[in-house]
Amino acid sequence: MSSDEIPRHPPVFIVSTGRAGSQMLARVLSEAPGVLALHEPRPHLVTEGYLRWTGKMSGEEAEDAVRDKRRDLVGQVERNGLIYVESSHYCSHFIPELARVFDARFIFLHREPRGFTRSGLSRDWYEELSRRQRLEMVARRKWRVAVGHVWHDHRLEPPPELESRMERIAWLWSEINRTILEGLEAVEPERKLEIRLDSVGPARFAEVLEFVGAEPEPAVLKRMTAVAARKPNKTKTRPEELDPWDEDAFRRVTAPMAERLGYPV
Numbered sequence: 001m002s003s004d005e006i007p008r009h010p011p012v013f014i015v016s017t018g019r020a021g022s023q024m025l026a027r028v029l030s031e032a033p034g035v036l037a038l039h040e041p042r043p044h045l046v047t048e049g050y051l052r053w054t055g056k057m058s059g060e061e062a063e064d065a066v067r068d069k070r071r072d073l074v075g076q077v078e079r080n081g082l083i084y085v086e087s088s089h090y091c092s093h094f095i096p097e098l099a100r101v102f103d104a105r106f107i108f109l110h111r112e113p114r115g116f117t118r119s120g121l122s123r124d125w126y127e128e129l130s131r132r133q134r135l136e137m138v139a140r141r142k143w144r145v146a147v148g149h150v151w152h153d154h155r156l157e158p159p160p161e162l163e164s165r166m167e168r169i170a171w172l173w174s175e176i177n178r179t180i181l182e183g184l185e186a187v188e189p190e191r192k193l194e195i196r197l198d199s200v201g202p203a204r205f206a207e208v209l210e211f212v213g214a215e216p217e218p219a220v221l222k223r224m225t226a227v228a229a230r231k232p233n234k235t236k237t238r239p240e241e242l243d244p245w246d247e248d249a250f251r252r253v254t255a256p257m258a259e260r261l262g263y264p265v
Contacts, residue, residue: 010103010191011074011084012212015183017176018089018154019119020111021197023233026087028205031223032214036077037085043069047140049090050153053179056141062097074102083213090154092176095183099191106187107208108180111197112263113173113254119235120169121243125155127165167249174257181260196262200228 016022022039029037048065051057057065070086077084087109091098098104120126129137129152136148156175158168184192193211195204205224206216214220255265 008078009083009213010105011070011077011086011098012105012107013091013095013098014085014087014107014109015092015095015180016087016089016109017092017111017116017173019116019123019235020089020109021200022087022089022109024228024231025107025109025195025200025208026085027232028200028224028227029085029208029212029214031227032209032212032220034081034083035085035212035214036080036082037087039087040090041073041086041088044090044150045069045088045094046090046150047144047146047153049093050141050156051144052093053156059097062094063101066091066094066097067101070098070102085212089176092180092183095180096186099187105191105211106184106193107211108184108192108194109197110177110180110194110261113170113258114250116173117166117169117250117254118243120172121165122235125165125172126158126168162253164244164246164249166243166245167253170250170253174254177257177261201225 014022014025026037026039029035045065048057048062052062074084095106099106133148133152137152139145139147140150140153155168156172158171158175162168162171193208195208202221202225205221205228209216209220251265258265
């Protein structure tokens, strides 16, 4: 690894399932002087994340992908004297590669499973795709052609026995969190920080600033808290009758990971 690939301030990646407050945290960190926090910057790594999860992309290919799509951006931010922070749920599949290529640090942000699942239901996750969307998905996943709505590739393929959208979205919460925890196992303790969405506030923000290498000044913390209170990208709720809920199935799918992360089942 050449020295020009590793910035003086290692970049920080906020990894999550998505719908867990990552956009909010990026906006909050943008209030800190010396920090450039980006939410899901281009070029995207969504399809690559799916391929890495399936094992159809090797570790070497994954390193090439994150290097090709992030090296210039990370380097430019560093040359401007800023700390690079990125919140991207699809980077959850590239933790080992980001750690090796950039000596990156990681903030693991997670949310209780019920709120995540309801958010996914409101956003029509796992709805039936059109014929065109299915063909575009095949082109992206098989031939890596950048066509169509790449965000569909965030919806990993659930076990076939999970038939309802609620079960599939609940499984997605468990599976991406499992992937993150597995990826973080080889990362040194000082290079990772775990945060629950329901714990955010001034004290937590001060801890995050120290972790990324910025000063937790009172005025900055006040601005950060104000941004968080506005809840950017908040899910618009829908009538519950539109999304049937099976509590027993939900608990069966989420219980192991919920217990692991400290959430009541």
